[in-house]
Amino acid sequence: MQLPELCIRRPVMTTLLMAAFLIFGVIAYRALPVSELPSVDFPTISVSASLPGASPETMAAAVATPLEAQFSSIAGLDNMSSVSARGATSVTLQFSLDRDIDAAAQDVQAAIAAALRKLPSEMPTPPSFRKVNPADSPIFYLAMHSDTLPLPAVNEYASTQLAQRISTIPGVAQVLIYGEQKYAVRIHADPNALAARGIGVDELHQAVASANVNQPIGNLEGAKQTFALRANGQLEDAAAYRPLIVAWKNGAPVRLDEVALVRDDVEDNRRANWIVDKNGDQRAIILAIQRQPGANTIATVGAIKAILPAFQEKLPASIQLSVFYDRSITIHESVNDVQFTLILAGCLVVLVILLFLRNLSATAIPALALPISVIGTFAAMYALGFSLDNLSLLALTLSVGFVVDDAIVMLENIVRHVEAGEKPFDAAIKGAREIGFTIVSMTLSLVAVFIPVMFMGGIIGRLLHEFAVTISAAILVSGFVSLTLTPMLASRYLRHEKREQHNKLYWLFENAFARVTTQEPLPDEPKLKRIEAGAVGLGRSG
Secondary structure (H helix, E strand, O other), rough: OHHHHHHHHHHHHHHHHHHHHOOOOOOOOOOEEEEOOOOOOOOEEEEEOOOOOOEEEEEEEHHHHHHHHHHHOOEEEEEEEEEOOEEEEEEEEEOOOOOHHHHHHHHHHHHHHHHHOOOOOOOOOOOOOEEEOOOOOOOEEEEEOOOOOOHHHHHHHHHHHHHHHHHOOOOOOEEEEEOOOOOOEEEEEHHHHHHOOOHHHHHHHHHHHHOOOOOEEOOOOOOOEEEEEEEEEEOOHHHHHHEEEEEEEOEEEEEHHHEEEEEEEOOOOOOOOOEOOOOEEEEEEEEEEEOOOOOHHHHHHHHHHHHHHHHHHHOOOOOEEEEEEHHHHHHHHHHHHHHHHHHHHHHHHHHHHHHHOHHHHHHHHHHHHHHHHHHHHHHHEEEEEOOOOOHHHHHHHHHHHHHHHHHHHHHHHHHHHOOOOHHHHHHHHHHHHHHHHHEEEEEEEHHHHHHHHHHHOOOHHHHHHHHHHHHHHHHHHHHHHHHHHHHHHHHHHHHOOOOOHOOOOHHHHHHHHHHHOOOOOOOHHHHHHHHHHHHHHHHHOO
């Protein structure tokens, strides 16, 4: 027994099977992540190294060059670039698309370990690396500024409170802070004053470092209790640094403010961000939120917005928190436009079927196959790890014209037997048996068209892979629905309408089609009835 005949004889089984398609499809649709484009991960690793006080030339020669020499031997490395600045070096490694990022990270770690013996020993920490995706730009920007408070105070709220709170939200990968202004005490040494007192810069550095410590110094043990002793000599601001004794000369102390200018400042005073508001340009701290791969952009941004009112209440009244950029708005609008186009295309296809068939029962059968095929495709997209984006929805929109082809071919063959006088049940079994192989061959031939796109290489191939697989899945699901649901519905709900039962609208379209095919109008309705009656009479007399 073939599959169509089994489904015709087991209507309850077929109904439950289609219900499962709908249920799993709806559940998958609600769980699918929403993004602008398919997630394409570029195997990219960024290596960072720091050496405070070193010039860019020193960083490039002493740090970047040994690292690049080790990285060049890693397999699958397509591109390597480095940027050296004062006290910092960043090396970006981009691998081929078929290179596993985790395996590449292990090779990078081994290369860093091999290069450590060639790096300067004065580096406070060894080079570190992290996996990045240059194509995954931030999805949400927040701006914090104040008209009265200094930027280090605003930065404290942004980095230690808001950024850490946002990082705990599901779907958030990391929070980047642009224009960061961490508080620091800046000491500008006066060379003339140091030379006049016979003090070297190294002595000044050692005096400042030894005076600013926070470390345990031992335990004080008694008969019943033990106390931990700790020397907390940390200096909090510039005022605490100024009376610091740098050295003793001629029996008198030389204090820090005598040989240097000490002031409150930030760690990097060459970095700044401005925003434009109603008061003009203002310095601000920008928080850029990146999403995790495969996360729902709209849901992630919604979760971030949900915590902002509660955080706003805890901020001082002088700090303004505002949304600088929301990428989810454009994504939501573009996805909604494509979804509307998908629904509109489905409605137009059903209207075209009704226009040519002019039979409600015959039109309802492929009209049911259309949404079931599309909704069932959502389950396949979820299983494959795809997302609702412009390309996947475009694939579903284009597949609307394909998914009804199989159902129409199956339906026309069954209608042919019904018009020949057979019962709908027998006509469905016979017609499905005749056309079943044709449906399979049509489905596979349509899928074969998109096979080259599935295996296309490069970045374009990564982007179009989801498009090709989605439209192929929709075609396969429609072929299965045409072999199961369409013949079952035709066997029970298909009716042969006699010509005398048609209305004037039917004859209007019938005459229009006759002019296109035969260039001659059909006889009017009464004459046509008499001709048919005469033909039937001749057939009986014959």
